[in-house]
Amino acid sequence: MQRELAAFKDPQLARGLIESIGKLAPAGGATLMEVCGTHTVAIARNGIRNLMPPGTRLASGPGCPVCVTSNRDIDTVIALARIPNVTIATFGDMTRVPGSTSSLLKEQAAGRSVQIVYSPLDALALAAQRPEREIVFVGVGFETTTPLVAMAIKRAAAADLKNFTVFAAHKNMPGALEAIINDPQLKLDALILPGHVSTIIGAAPYEFLAKKYGIPGVITGFEPVDVLQGIAMIMRQLHEGRAEIEIAYARGVMPQGNPTALAAIDEVFETCPAIWRGLGRIDGSGYRIREEFSRFDAVRHFQPDVEPTQDPKGCRCGDVLRGIMAPSDCPLFRTVCTPENPVGPCMVSSEGSCAAYYRYY
Ligand code: SF4
Known part of the structure; x- marks a missing residue:
């Protein structure tokens, strides 16, 4: 091998x-x-x-899931983190993405509960271990992560878990x-x-x-x-x-894909319009939780109070994600915006174009 x-x-x-x-x-x-x-x-x-x-x-295109998540969605997660008794369970990259006025990392420093997990099933386990807390998993990503989140929701339903919800911002x-x-x-x-x-x-x-x-x-x-x-x-x-x-990737991809994973997505989610950073609203490009599983939808459950959204000043992530600008052409690249002090998500995520340019060019 x-x-x-x-x-x-x-x-x-x-x-x-x-x-x-x-x-x-x-x-x-x-x-x-x-x-x-x-x-x-x-x-x-x-x-x-x-x-x-x-x-x-x-x-480079819009293939980094953290990068294409809109500021409105980041602000919504931050609003969820501010609800008493909520613990946000999320992949590490998401904690550093700046929203309009804060980030999950800043919220954690201010005393909110934010826990890094490596899969939605970790978040599910956390909910089972901490019945006194409301565990909200941040569901971002494309079809690679969506089936796992669908699986977690199905397991939560089967176990009748009452303290597990998902903020669903998945995209196709x-x-x-x-x-x-x-x-x-x-x-x-x-x-x-x-x-x-x-x-x-x-x-x-x-x-x-x-x-x-x-x-x-x-x-x-x-x-x-x-x-x-x-x-x-x-x-x-x-x-x-x-x-x-x-x-060209026959060892990983079959023409028909993975029918089991697709069926799991279809059982739990339905497509909906989604807002992409840089690309705006695209009909049918998002996934929302179906009515049958709506009790696991964090937004419907908590109705968070989201602050007015503003994009990071001077950040050109939108143009980078559309492929019309190289990261090195952004005036903030390497001067104001660095992996230690990221202005936009493309510098935060390990899959972001700006972070890749910073590290390798
Ligand atoms: Fe945004 Fe920083 Fe990338 Fe410029 S270098 S587009 S500010 S993330």
């Missing part, structure tokens, strides 16, 4: 793929967008952006991709599609990109050879004038 995995870092294979990319790349240049935060980090860490032929641009990727494709400020030639999300949803939800918009896409993994292979397959499609959705 180790030997098989080592092949995905093999310098010789990588060199061959870089050569193919150079030969197949359109003479007039091309803009490819990676829409997954893990790809953003893999591209930065392995110096792949600098290996592209002249005229080929790799733009295809709706955001359509918004990106239609952005008049961005001319995209192809998409490097996410491996993790596609493990759950498969390839079919992306077909509209090729059929309706003529944009090729390749689902790929996260090792250097995976990413280069995905780019080489895209270049081949552009070279041959094809637009298809292909899978």
Whole structure:
């Protein structure tokens, strides 16, 4: 197994793929967008952006779940944290994301109860251990985390847990991709599609990109050879004038996705409009908890009093997430905004473009 995995870092294979990319790349240049935060980090860490032929641009997209969470949603979580007897259970990155006037970390310093967890099932266990507290899990992320949250809600229902709720801000990727494709400020030639999300949803939800918009896409993994292979397959499609959705990550993704995980999402959630940082409102791109499970919906249960929302002053995360601005072009990058003192979520999250640029460029 180790030997098989080592092949995905093999310098010789990588060199061959870089050569193919150079030969197949359109003479007039091309803009490819990676829409997954893990790809953003893999591209930065392995110096792949600098290996592209002249005229080929790799733009980062809206694939970091913490980054695309709107300020209104962050403010709502902060309002929930201020309710007496509530403990917020959340992934670590979320605690440092600045809302309009505070963050979960600041709320914790002010005496509110905020607990870092590694999965929604940890939050469920916390609720079972602490029946005297109201445990609110912060549900952000794409289809990779949504099935686990659905599972946690189903288990809470089965155990009749009365002190567990979820702030549901989950999103799905295809709706955001359509918004990106239609952005008049961005001319995209192809998409490097996410491996993790596609493990759950498969390839079919992306077909509209090729059929309706003529944009090729390749689902790929996260090792250097995976990413280069995905780019080489895209270049081949552009070279041959094809637009298809292909899978370069067959060891992780089946065309039909994961039907069990999809069924769990569908049982607990229904799609709804969602507000994305940078992209605004996109119909059908969010998930809300279905009526049958509404007692686990933290917003319906607590009706938090949310302060008026204002975006961080000077932060260009919205433009970075739309792929129309590189993080290093933000006037605050590295001067005012650093991982120690982040102004926006793209510098907070380990999958954020600004944090990746800060660390690797
Ligand atoms: Fe926002 Fe900081 Fe990124 Fe600028 S560098 S876009 S301020 S997160």
